[in-house]
Amino acid sequence: MDNTVAATAPQTAMPEVAAARRGPESKLRYPIDPPPSDGTLVEIAPGLLWARVPMPMSLDHINCYLLRDTYEGRDGWAVVDTGLGIPRTQEVWEKIFGETLAGQPMTRLICTHCHYDHAGAARWMQERFDVPLLMTFGEFMMLRGLMGPPPDPLPELHRLFYERAGVTDEQLDEMVGAMRKDPFMPQAPFNYRRLRKGQVLTIGEREWRVIVGEGHSPEHACLYNARDGLLIAGDQLLPRITSNVMVSPIEPEGNPLEVWLKSTLRLAELPEDTLVLPSHQGVFFGVRERAHEVVAHHAQQFDQLRAHLATVPGASACELMRVLFPRLRSPVDHLMALGETIAHLNQLLAAGDLQRMRCAGKIDIYALARQEGKTT
Incomplete structure (x- = not known):
């Protein structure tokens, strides 16, 4: 996550989470x-x-x-x-x-x-x-x-959302507390x-x-x-980072990655000589290449989740967050990384690649879906 905040506002981060960088072979022109x-x-x-x-x-x-x-x-x-x-x-x-x-x-x-x-x-x-x-x-x-900041106390359904993802009370208090200190509302x-x-x-x-x-x-x-x-x-469409796509307690079963990927591929239909004026970093040529890079990045994240779940009987969203985002630096980074991880999991659930079970009636556990008599 590359959008943590400088020392002037140490508890705040922006929604543009830098999850995917261009590969060294990228041919974008500035x-x-x-x-x-x-x-x-x-x-x-x-x-x-x-x-x-x-x-x-x-x-x-x-x-x-x-x-x-x-x-x-x-x-x-x-x-x-x-x-x-x-x-x-x-x-x-x-x-x-x-x-x-x-x-x-x-x-x-x-x-x-x-x-x-x-x-x-x-x-x-x-x-x-x-x-x-x-x-x-x-x-x-x-x-x-x-x-305005998140309400205090946090609504019970919102707390349950994070509880089911495997977030501890202490972690949730840190994440929500950081949002309540946000100086830029x-x-x-x-x-x-x-x-x-x-x-x-x-x-x-x-x-x-x-x-x-x-x-x-x-x-x-x-x-x-x-x-x-x-x-x-x-x-x-940003040239060196990709925007955060997350699920939140507002729409816990949402599938924002499905529409994000469709939106990105629509931009790939524009003429190759289109000059892209993004909100961050440089103005660039390479609209089709960059759109396909972003889609490929998310495909790689799907593969990472599948590969990890092939080695374990199941894992919570918090555990899987560490697979996709191993170097988090602040409570707000954790909040956004968790939301993006759940977005990937919801897409894999919708595709039939995963199954979700409630562990001890509290935490959601994700596992590879059973296929043709095989069990995970």
Whole structure:
């Protein structure tokens, strides 16, 4: 897990868990050097600018994009994603619109999804720049639902979810306690304008089709311009890491990996010369190669689980988490790694590869499924 937080916020991590790195043979190309995280802008194409907003954690930036726009009588710039809802983020946006762009206005704010590095400053930007917020329904509602720390005491069904995964009371208290100390919880935006799958947004001289992905978040919106071969990918496709895909107590029997893999393979259908504008790391060519790398990474994780379960009579989700993620560094890392492990297990259960049993009425034990008279 590569997204633990720097010393300024030692108990917090972002939802973009770095589980899969590119192999050394990867041929992704990075045609543009990134800007520093200080309000400097880099031109990607006419009317399309790249800004980096700093974050006080190991994943130390988010890429935000500015699109030349005329909207509701304003000539200025539409913004994609916000950064965290902290004073440093506000300082960067004040510099961009007050100095770098010499007072040109923001026209509208588009958030790819609900996670707080992408939408944490949305309410402040709505108020400060008097702009509408555009999101999909699922992301806006999840953003509002994620406001605030976990309740205390934790709901019994949530506690049972972790108990059945093999989490001890002490471990759960550490994980939930870390989330309650999270310093980056944003304020809820006031309202929004809905983005829908397949919708076409006219922004300046370009048309952008909304491509909706699932798995990392409910209805993640990517923006694709076919004429110029540009994909604002958010967290749906990152060049060196892959986003966390997890099961939580909110939907314990969910299968987010199934829809995540389908969403990723849809991006692999885009033209090979598409320039991918991700939310983290560099702008790159290689959309098809990277999409297939991500799918292959998860296939490898499925194989790791099957191989381990072939050597033992059964194991809990916590035990299997250590197979996939042997080097965890914080309680929040444990929380996210456990959720991603259960996502893999739920997919294998749905495929009929595993069976799940309740041990002593308390902990779920996973084993290879019986096949053709063989037992595990």
